Amino acid sequence: MATGDLALGQEQGALSAQQRVINDFSINVATVNGSGSQSANSVLLKSIFGMGVPVSGKNLFPSNIAGLPTWFIIRASKDGYVARKRTAEVLVALNPDTARQDALDLPSGGVAIYEENLNLKQYREDLVFYPVPFDKITASICPEAKLRKLVKNMVYVGVAAQVLQIDLGVVESGLRKQFAKKVKVFELNFGAVKAGFDYAQQNFTKQDPYFIERMDQTAGKIIIDGNAACGMGAVFAGVTVVAWYPITPSTSVVEATTDLLKKFRVTPEGKATFAVIQAEDELAAIGMVLGAGWAGARSMTATSGPGVSLMAEFSGLGYFAEIPGVIFDVQRTGPSTGMPTRTSQADLLSTAFLSHGDTKHIVLLPGSVKECFELGYAAFDLAERIQTPVFVLTDLDMGMNNWMSEPFEYPTTPLDRGKVLSAADLERLGGFARYRDVDGDAIGWRTLPGNPHPKAAYFTRGSGHNDAAAYTEKPAEYVAVMERLARKFENARKLVPGPVTVKNGTSKIGFLAYGTTDFALRESLDQIKKAYDVDADYMRIRAYPFAHEIHDFVASHERVYVVEQNRDAQLESLLKFDLPADQVVKLRSILHYNGLPIDAQSITEEFATKEGL
Amino acid sequence: MATATPTPKVNHIGLPIIEYRGGKSTLCAGCGHNAISERIIDAMFEMGVQPERVMKMSGIGCSSKSPAYFMSRSHAFNSVHGRMAAVSTGAILANHTMKTIGVSGDGDTASIGMGGFVHLLRRNLPMIYIIEDNGVYGLTKGQFSATADLGSKLKTGVINDLPAIDTCALAIQLGATFVGRSFSGDKKQLLSMLKAAIAHKGTVMLDVISPCVTFNDHEGSTKSYKFMQENDEPINEIGFVASFDDIEVDYDSGQVYDVEMHDGSSLRLRKLLEDYDPTDKANAVRTLMESQANDEILTGVFYINTEQPTFIDLLNVVDEPLGTLPESLTRPPKSALDSLMANLS
Numbered sequence: 001m002a003t004g005d006l007a008l009g010q011e012q013g014a015l016s017a018q019q020r021v022i023n024d025f026s027i028n029v030a031t032v033n034g035s036g037s038q039s040a041n042s043v044l045l046k047s048i049f050g051m052g053v054p055v056s057g058k059n060l061f062p063s064n065i066a067g068l069p070t071w072f073i074i075r076a077s078k079d080g081y082v083a084r085k086r087t088a089e090v091l092v093a094l095n096p097d098t099a100r101q102d103a104l105d106l107p108s109g110g111v112a113i114y115e116e117n118l119n120l121k122q123y124r125e126d127l128v129f130y131p132v133p134f135d136k137i138t139a140s141i142c143p144e145a146k147l148r149k150l151v152k153n154m155v156y157v158g159v160a161a162q163v164l165q166i167d168l169g170v171v172e173s174g175l176r177k178q179f180a181k182k183v184k185v186f187e188l189n190f191g192a193v194k195a196g197f198d199y200a201q202q203n204f205t206k207q208d209p210y211f212i213e214r215m216d217q218t219a220g221k222i223i224i225d226g227n228a229a230c231g232m233g234a235v236f237a238g239v240t241v242v243a244w245y246p247i248t249p250s251t252s253v254v255e256a257t258t259d260l261l262k263k264f265r266v267t268p269e270g271k272a273t274f275a276v277i278q279a280e281d282e283l284a285a286i287g288m289v290l291g292a293g294w295a296g297a298r299s300m301t302a303t304s305g306p307g308v309s310l311m312a313e314f315s316g317l318g319y320f321a322e323i324p325g326v327i328f329d330v331q332r333t334g335p336s337t338g339m340p341t342r343t344s345q346a347d348l349l350s351t352a353f354l355s356h357g358d359t360k361h362i363v364l365l366p367g368s369v370k371e372c373f374e375l376g377y378a379a380f381d382l383a384e385r386i387q388t389p390v391f392v393l394t395d396l397d398m399g400m401n402n403w404m405s406e407p408f409e410y411p412t413t414p415l416d417r418g419k420v421l422s423a424a425d426l427e428r429l430g431g432f433a434r435y436r437d438v439d440g441d442a443i444g445w446r447t448l449p450g451n452p453h454p455k456a457a458y459f460t461r462g463s464g465h466n467d468a469a470a471y472t473e474k475p476a477e478y479v480a481v482m483e484r485l486a487r488k489f490e491n492a493r494k495l496v497p498g499p500v501t502v503k504n505g506t507s508k509i510g511f512l513a514y515g516t517t518d519f520a521l522r523e524s525l526d527q528i529k530k531a532y533d534v535d536a537d538y539m540r541i542r543a544y545p546f547a548h549e550i551h552d553f554v555a556s557h558e559r560v561y562v563v564e565q566n567r568d569a570q571l572e573s574l575l576k577f578d579l580p581a582d583q584v585v586k587l588r589s590i591l592h593y594n595g596l597p598i599d600a601q602s603i604t605e606e607f608a609t610k611e612g613l
Numbered sequence: 614m615a616t617a618t619p620t621p622k623v624n625h626i627g628l629p630i631i632e633y634r635g636g637k638s639t640l641c642a643g644c645g646h647n648a649i650s651e652r653i654i655d656a657m658f659e660m661g662v663q664p665e666r667v668m669k670m671s672g673i674g675c676s677s678k679s680p681a682y683f684m685s686r687s688h689a690f691n692s693v694h695g696r697m698a699a700v701s702t703g704a705i706l707a708n709h710t711m712k713t714i715g716v717s718g719d720g721d722t723a724s725i726g727m728g729g730f731v732h733l734l735r736r737n738l739p740m741i742y743i744i745e746d747n748g749v750y751g752l753t754k755g756q757f758s759a760t761a762d763l764g765s766k767l768k769t770g771v772i773n774d775l776p777a778i779d780t781c782a783l784a785i786q787l788g789a790t791f792v793g794r795s796f797s798g799d800k801k802q803l804l805s806m807l808k809a810a811i812a813h814k815g816t817v818m819l820d821v822i823s824p825c826v827t828f829n830d831h832e833g834s835t836k837s838y839k840f841m842q843e844n845d846e847p848i849n850e851i852g853f854v855a856s857f858d859d860i861e862v863d864y865d866s867g868q869v870y871d872v873e874m875h876d877g878s879s880l881r882l883r884k885l886l887e888d889y890d891p892t893d894k895a896n897a898v899r900t901l902m903e904s905q906a907n908d909e910i911l912t913g914v915f916y917i918n919t920e921q922p923t924f925i926d927l928l929n930v931v932d933e934p935l936g937t938l939p940e941s942l943t944r945p946p947k948s949a950l951d952s953l954m955a956n957l958s
Contacts, residue, residue, distance in 0.1 A: 222957035236950065238943030240935040241706045260953075264945035271931040273942050275706040280732040284699040287692070287729070291703025294690055295668070295711075296936030298943070299703065317693050407954040410947040415940045449688035450708050450934055452665045454632075459681060461691040471681070 021089070021209045023053045023078040027160065028088035030095045030102045031153070034066025037094070040153030041072040043174055043193075044160060045402060048076050049223055050170040052215040056082035056519075057402045058597060063248065063340040069098045076212060082403065083520035084597040090164070090210055092156050093118060094134070103127070111208045113159055128208040132159050132199060141195045142188065151192045158196025163204065164212045168197055222407050226398035227302075229369040230328050231256030232408065233376020234300055235264065238415055239326075241299040242276040243288035245307060248340045249396040250330035253302035282307035286314040289325040290389075293318075294460060296420070296448035298380045302328040305347050306337065308354065315389055316355025317462040319485070322435070322444070324383035324390075324418070327351075328376075331395040333595050342595030343396035345515055346566035351391045352544050352574060358482065360489050362496060363391045363544040365514040369403045375497060375542065377411055384418035386492055387443060395565070397516045397597040419445045423453040434458040434469040435481060442488035489545060496543035499550055509536040509611075510557035512550070514571060516597060517563050523600035524607070531604065532613045536561075541571070546578050554583050561607060563590040565598050625661040625857050633658045635683040645797030645823030645838075646676055646745045650683040652800065653714065653743075656807035657684060660855060668704055668713045672697040672726060675752055676718030676745035676823075695725030698733035701740055702924075707936035709925045712811065713740035719760040720750050723778045727759075730780075734787040736924040737815040741807075742789075744780055744818075745797075747825035748836035755828030760820075762908075766833030780820045781915055782901040785894055790815035790918040792897070794911065796841045797823040802912060805851040809914070812855070812874035815923045822910065841910060848889050848900070848913040852881035872917055882914055891917050 027044070031037040041057065048055040053076050062068035073088055075081070087107050093099040093114035100123055103112055108126040116131035138152045161171050171193055179186040230253045234242075242261075244254045254276070261274045279285040285301045292299035303311065308329050318325055329351055333344040351363050362382060364375040372394060383390040419439075421432055426447070432455070435444045444467070447456040458469040466477040467484075502522070504510075513521050518540055528534050539553045554560050554575070562572040569589040576584050590606045592598040607613075621629040633654045638647050657667070664686035671677035673694035680689050688711075692700040697717045705713055722730050722744050733742065748761035757765075760780065761773045784792045791813045795803040803821065810817040822841055824830045830837045835844075849870075856877035870882040870891055882891055890896060897916040904911045931938070 220958065222954055224957050232950075232953065236944055238938075238940060240938060240943060241703060243703060243706075260945075264949050265943070267931060267942075270929070272929055273931055273935065273938055275928050275930055275935060277702065277706065279699070280728055283696065284702070284729050284732065287696045287699025288703035288706065291670075291690070291692075291700035291705075292707040292936065293703070294700075295704040295707035296934070297703075297707035298936075299707070313693055314696065407958070408950060410950050411944075415944060447688075448708075448936065449668050449704065449711055450666075450937065451688075452663075454665065454686050456665060457686055457688045459689040459691065462693055463691070 019209050020211055022211045022213050023076050023215060025076060025090060025210050026085050026088035027074045027090040027092065028102065029072040029074070029092040029156070030098050031070050031072070032066070032095050032097070033061055033064055033068050033070040035153065036150040037070070037072065037153045039178065040157050041074070042402070043154070043171065043178060044157050045074050046174040046178070046223065047157070047161060047166050047171045048074065048212055049218050049404065050174050051166060051212050052218050053078065053212055054080040054082070054217050054404060056404065058084055058397070059401060060596070061341050069095050078215065078217070080217065081519070081523040081600070083523055084599045086599050086601055090160070092160060093120060094153070094156065109209070111163070111210060113156065113163060130159065130163060130200065130204055132196070137195050137199055138192065141191045147188070151188060154189045154192035155196035158193035158198070159200045161193070162197045162200035163206065163208070164210055166212045168194070218404065220407065221404050223402050223404055224369050225252070225400055225402050226366070226369050226372045226394050227252040227330065227400060228256040229372035229408070230302070230376045230392065230394065230399070231260060233373040234326070234380070235260040236373070236411060237298060237377035237380035239298045239300050239380065240274050241288070241292035241297040242274070242301070243279050243285045243292070243299065244301050245279050245282045245285045245303065247304045247307050249332055249400050250302040250304045250307070250328060252400065253328050253330065282310035283314070286311040286325070286327065289327070290314055290318050290323045293323045293325040293383070296450070298384070300326040300328065302330065304330050304332045305334045308347055308351060312355045315361065316357055316359045318389035319355065319359045319361065320357070321460050321462055322387040323460075324387055326379045326383050326390050326392065328392045328394070330399040331393060339595045341396070343516070343597055344566055344593060344595065345395055345517065345564050346570065346593070347393060348566070348570040348574060351393060361389055361391055362386065362492055363393055364497065365393055365542050365544070366398070367500070367515055367518045367540050367542065369398070369405045370408055371542070372398065373408045378497060381416040382495060385416050385443070386488065386495065387418060387446065393515065395516055419443055421445045421447050421451070421456070423451055423456065426451070426453040426455050431455040433467050435465065435484070436467040437484055442484045442491055493545045493547050496545065496547065498547045499542055499553070500540040501549070502538040502540055504537045504539065504553070505535060507535055507537045508558040509534060510553055510560040511536055511538040511563060512541060512553070512560055512571070512575070513538075513563040514541040517565060520598045520600045520603055521563050524603035527600055527604040528607060532608065544574060546575065550575075551579060551583070554579060554586060558586065559588055560586050561588050561590055563598070563603055565592050567591060567593045624658050626663060628658070630654065630658045632686060633664060633684050635685045636681050638679070638682040640675055640678065640682075641827050643826040644675070645747065645825070646679050647682065648797040649743065649745055649803070649821055649823060650679050652803045652807055654683050655804055656811060660808055660811045661857065662712055662811060666712055668711045670697050670701045670704065670713060670715035672717050672721035674718040674721045674750070676716055677721055679716050679745065695721055696729060697721065698726060698729030702733060702736070702738055705738055705740060705925070708934035709739065709930065710934050714743070715740055716743050716745060719744055719746045719748060719758040723759040723780055731783065731787050734784050734789045734816055734818065737788050737790055737921055739814055739816070739923045739925055741810045741817040741819070744820045745823045746780070746820050746836065747823050747829055748834070749825050749829040751825050751828055762835040765835045768828060768831055777905070779901055779905060780818065782898050784818035785897050785916045788816070788921070789818040790921045791817040791914070792916040793914040794820045794822070796845055796912055797821055798838060798841065799845070799912065802847065802851055805853045806914065808853045808855065809851070809874065809878070809880040812876045812878040812880070813919070814875040815918070815921055835910070844908070844910050846904070846909045846911050848886040848911050848915070849891070850883040850885060851914060852883065854879045854881065872919060875919060880914070880917065891915060
């Protein structure tokens with residue numbers, strides 16, 4: 001049988017050029033987790049990238065080791081949109097448990113590549129069906145039974161490449177890169193790709209409209225996930241102490257950091273210029289970070305919501321005793337355990353005010369993998385300059401998915417190690433008061449253990465202290481410290497990364513967002529312009545405390561939509577704390593919080609409803 | 614021969630003892646903790662430790678206040694309740710060249726801080742970890758702690774019906790490499806133990822019974838001065854000869870254990886308990902458990918191991934403190950980033 005089995009309009013014959021959908025569709029690869037599909041998914045994604053087509057990938061996986069459904073969604077977009085799309089047009093069905101629903105979810109005219117005995121034709125008549133005997137093909141090219149499960153996934157890559165007309169040479173070079181020097185592994189895997197490709201070529205006639213055609217939109221670009229980018233930021237910030245406790249979805253931040261430290265931070269004598277410690281819990285992890293920060297190290301941890309909750313008491317100590325440290329929070333859905341493998345932006349309020357008492361924290365909000373790197377290293381400078389814990393908030397979508405990016409640029413400024421007095425300084429000054437504002441910037445000078453001057457030591461404490469670090473319960477002394485801390489935080493508005501003005505024209509309508517919401521919002525703004533002729537302005541926030549430009553942006557618009565991925569409008573709430581009363585009424589909320597990354601269509605629809613369009 | 618001079622006595626690095634003193638104690642008069650602070654001062658002075666080379670760590674509680682009362686010239690961190698272990702670990706990772714002494718309490722360690730404590734022990738982190746152990750929560754006015762003995766009585770008449778956690782047995786089992794118990798009122802024993810602790814390279818865990826004169830120093834308390842004076846059973850007499858004291862050690866095998874410390878000092882343990890071998894882990898734990906069953910409070914050095922690598926050894930870090938390494942050693946060069954970018958394109 002030499003035909004693709006098109007149930008819908010088989011008599012229509014070959015597709016006309018107008019019907020073709022080129023470089024603008026999504027592929028949903030439905031597998032079972034633990035089946036080793038990840039490297040196959042990555043090869044397909046990188047093959048589309050290799051064709052020069054803008055591409056993004058999202059792994060929707062369960063909180064489970066093996067046996068539950070997983071979906072990997074690859075979006076090719078000639079326009080460069082990288083947010084999640086609600087529907088995928090092409091399905092690769094390898095999971096018997098979800099195949100029926102996965103097929104039902106396809107749009108009319110969609111494509112189903114599937115294990116032939118799943119018999120998806122029984123559920124729909126309006127799809128293009130490409131049944132593949134995966135097991136038979138796999139068995140024929142992989143004599144070793146125990147490897148077949150892994151190799152089977154590469155067969156789907158070959159089939160998909162042939163159906164979508166991806167150049168086999170591009171797939172081959174991608175695979176070669178992935179398996180680098182492991183020639184045998186490459187040969188086995190490419191054999192599987194080739195077998196799938198050949199099967200499709202011999203048995204199917206293309207009946208669907210989806211094509212990948214060469215573009216030149218990915219030249220010079222890289223593909224990386226946000227967690228690896230954060231780890232890279234930390235390493236190029238010169239991190240020396242990493243203390244952590246494993247938690248999804250942040251674990252790979254530390255794994256990436258550790259790999260790079262081992263690669264770049266071992267002396268010719270074989271000694272490490274870093275220490276990575278897997279702590280007993282997040283309480284200990286943040287305690288170690290602060291102990292190390294106090295003693296002069298650039299220290300960090302990476303965690304997610306439940307870990308952040310455990311870090312609350314120590315975060316207050318860091319704020320009050322003024323100790324640097326960097327905390328990467330890769331947000332997942334809460335409350336409580338929530339959905340550990342699903343994304344959200346629901347830790348903004350809890351990190352901004354983490355701990356009891358009047359505690360406030362600096363929070364950095366990277367909006368791309370490049371910014372994971374840049375704000376990642378900036379966080380260490382800010383923590384030491386401002387002498388306080390700094391949180392870097394990303395989320396599962398940013399952290400664990402692959403994103404295209406311009407290559408990262410090497411930092412242009414030296415490390416800012418902040419205000420630290422040497423023994424020579426102390427000799428000249430004759431002493432110091434740890435928390436005295438001698439420079440008018442509300443930041444005191446500190447000394448580090450190891451400073452040999454007899455007047456270097458001071459007593460660090462989380463209890464009430466005066467500007468000389470001595471214990472106090474005197475109202476005026478306590479108030480003086482608290483007011484200086486407030487001034488320091490106020491000054492930080494100018495030190496943290498400012499917002500990015502994506503567009504600021506003459507519109508009465510403005511949008512504010514941060515982090516991964518940016519991907520969907522940019523696409524949505526194009527949709528809104530096209531559908532409703534509304535050319536709205538947009539400013540992307542990159543840090544708390546909010547820079548003055550954010551106030552100005554709100555002031556210069558009639559209505560400002562705050563788009564974010566949580567139920568309680570946390571960014572909007574934080575803005576309400578900050579803005580003058582007459583500005584607060586301008587804010588409107590667009591929220592998304594079902595665990596899946598926000599998509600453009602949802603924003604567009606909500607905006608249209610709210611505007612009465 | 615030297616004759617008496619009016620100049621104050623100085624130690625071998627030329628400092629008088631006053632340079633080892635701290636602020637005035639705000640603890641109750643007669644508190645055992647004050648005596649321990651005094652012994653720390655004596656030990657650091659006699660060992661000639663440079664005060665600026667010391668990090669003083671603590672958690673929260675009466676005990677944890679005490680670092681303010683010794684060695685004002687040392688760097689100090691009074692952290693949060695139960696977290697001295699974590700903060701100390703971080704500080705030591707940042708600067709392993711410092712001598713670190715931590716003062717915690719029985720509540721701070723054996724209840725709220727137990728998670729961090731046990732992991733510090735198993736890492737054999739190089740520090741001296743002192744538990745000033747009075748069996749009660751003082752600052753909150755006298756609740757039992759987890760080291761209070763079964764059947765001991767509070768001033769209010771409340772009787773403890775839960776068994777005590779033996780922090781020494783725990784420390785030996787989990788990997789501390791110098792474990793001892795002393796009594797704040799036993800000047801000689803505590804001083805020798807602290808001096809040896811200063812010479813030791815791994816985790817030193819010292820449980821120092823320190824009666825709370827306000828809430829737990831009465832009839833029926835097993836952590837009172839009277840009870841300790843009557844029931845303290847030393848298992849060994851501790852002699853310590855520092856590396857800079859050029860004194861011949863008189864070997865008397867069979868009666869004495871001489872342990873050579875990392876810095877060349879000698880710890881001499883004269884057996885009081887028959888056949889007690891302080892290098893035998895299993896025997897040490899058994900001895901402690903038997904003593905508990907007999908309502909005895911054993912003191913002395915229960916266990917010592919000078920061979921075990923410390924956590925810093927395992928990390929294989931450079932000799933210099935990590936915290937203050939220059940940028941040239943901590944930020945990889947541009948070529949490193951370029952090669953990473955090339956691999957990702």
